[in-house]
Amino acid sequence: MDTEIIGESDWNELQRNLEATIPVYDKINNFATLGQVKRWRRKAQNLLPEEGNILEIGCGPGSFAETIDGRKLFCLDPIPEMLRIAELRVNKIRNNLGHSMAEFHKGTAEDLPFEDNFFDAVCTLFSFRDWFNKRKGLSEAKRVLKPGGLLVILDPAKINSFHGYLGLFWMKYWVGGYARLVCKQKEHPWKWLTKTYVSFGTTKKYTKMLKEEGFQEVRGRVIFPGMATIWTGRAD
Ligand SMILES: C[S@@+](CC[C@H](N)C(=O)[O-])C[C@H]1O[C@@H](n2cnc3c(N)ncnc32)[C@H](O)[C@@H]1O
Numbered sequence: 001m002d003t004e005i006i007g008e009s010d011w012n013e014l015q016r017n018l019e020a021t022i023p024v025y026d027k028i029n030n031f032a033t034l035g036q037v038k039r040w041r042r043k044a045q046n047l048l049p050e051e052g053n054i055l056e057i058g059c060g061p062g063s064f065a066e067t068i069d070g071r072k073l074f075c076l077d078p079i080p081e082m083l084r085i086a087e088l089r090v091n092k093i094r095n096n097l098g099h100s101m102a103e104f105h106k107g108t109a110e111d112l113p114f115e116d117n118f119f120d121a122v123c124t125l126f127s128f129r130d131w132f133n134k135r136k137g138l139s140e141a142k143r144v145l146k147p148g149g150l151l152v153i154l155d156p157a158k159i160n161s162f163h164g165y166l167g168l169f170w171m172k173y174w175v176g177g178y179a180r181l182v183c184k185q186k187e188h189p190w191k192w193l194t195k196t197y198v199s200f201g202t203t204k205k206y207t208k209m210l211k212e213e214g215f216q217e218v219r220g221r222v223i224f225p226g227m228a229t230i231w232t233g234r235a236d
Contacts, residue, residue, distance in 0.1 A: 003201035004209075006132040014130060014196060017189040018060075019079050024182050025061055028190065029126070032175040033227055040228045041067060044125060044154045047232060052120030055144065057109045057137070058127025062086030065102065066093050073102035074114070080106060109137030114144045121145075123152040129200040138213040145235035151215060157203040157229040159222070164198060167226045171197050203229045 001010050021028070029037050041064050048054060052071060059065045059075035060082050066089055075090065077083050083104045091101050107113045109124070109131045122141045131137040141151050158164045171194040179190035206229075207220035215233030222229050 001195060001199045003199060003205055004134050006130070006196070006199075008132070010195075011130075011132040013192065015079060017192040018130070019081055020189040021193070022061055022081060022085060024179075026063055028175065028179055028182060029063070031178050032171075033224075036224060036227070040154060040223055040230075041125065043223060044123060044152050044230060047150065047152050047230070048121050048123060049150065053118060055112075055114070055119045055122045057112075057122060057124040057141070058130065059083070059086050059104075060127070062089040064123070064125045065090045069094070069097055070099055072100060074105065074119075075102055076105045076107050076109075076112070078106065078108050108132070109140060112140045112144050116143055117146045117149075119144050119146065119149055121150040121152065123154075125154040126156075128153050128155045128206075129196050134206075135209065135213060138210065138215070142214060142235045147235060149235045151210070151231075151233045151235070153206070153231040154223075154228060155200065156197065156227045157200060157206065157220075157222070158226050160202060163226055168194065168198050170226070203231075206231055 001007065045067055054068060054071050055074045055076065056065050057076050059077050062085060065073060065075050065086055075086055083106060087104045094101055105113055110133050122145055158167055176190055179188040180186060203220045203222055207218055210218045210231055210233045214236065216236050218233040220229055220231045
């Protein structure tokens with residue numbers, strides 16, 4: 001596993017651990033981010049266009065998708081159980097608001113099941129670090145975006161490798177300790193998930209990658225060092 005690629009057996013193990021987080025995902029995410037996650041999600045949400053087709057890649061249990069109202073929403077995830085929970089949660093809210101139902105698709109970022117030039121925005125929150133081939137995923141995101149369409153990525157990037165070590169302690173002892181209590185087991189999923197956090201690169205690394213993959217007006221903004229960077233770029 002490195003800053004760009006996750007091998008097949010590691011990725012399968014990652015998916016197994018991600019699925020096991022479902023019952024306590026939001027609770028632990030909130031603790032791990034010192035209660036800041038809602039604020040960061042709002043920042044990402046405010047960047048999205050107010051109309052058009054929006055895709056969330058790696059929607060998980062719907063924690064971000066449920067906050068996107070009105071617009072035509074498509075959610076994608078490789079884990080069927082994530083999609084099942086997300087659909088119940090997101091479409092219940094959309095139904096109450098009288099908005100169109102969101103569509104849920106099984107798939108991966110690296111092979112998006114959508115036609116070219118279809119989306120006004122593609123977003124991905126706390127998922128980019130789990131993509132098994134980040135360049136392939138970015139080129140797919142670019143393919144499905146309309147010209148000028150916006151890509152928004154939110155994930156915890158480090159400032160440099162020293163900062164990465166601090167992150168490792170944070171994940172291992174702070175998040176890991178809490179996860180152990182909440183999950184009531186020593187072998188809780190966050191033990192394994194720390195690997196993707198540690199292998200993830202710097203803000204600069206992915207700003208450069210977005211440019212190399214042909215995105216325009218690329219920006220990488222550190223929202224909270226080691227916990228939240230928002231990258232944006234536009235398809236040409
Ligand atoms: C930590 S959850 C994030 C959930 C949600 N987006 C949020 O804001 O909290 C990461 C999700 O990314 C998905 N994922 C992992 N690898 C992926 C890939 N290659 N393509 C698309 N989604 C992927 C996982 O199945 C998981 O549901």
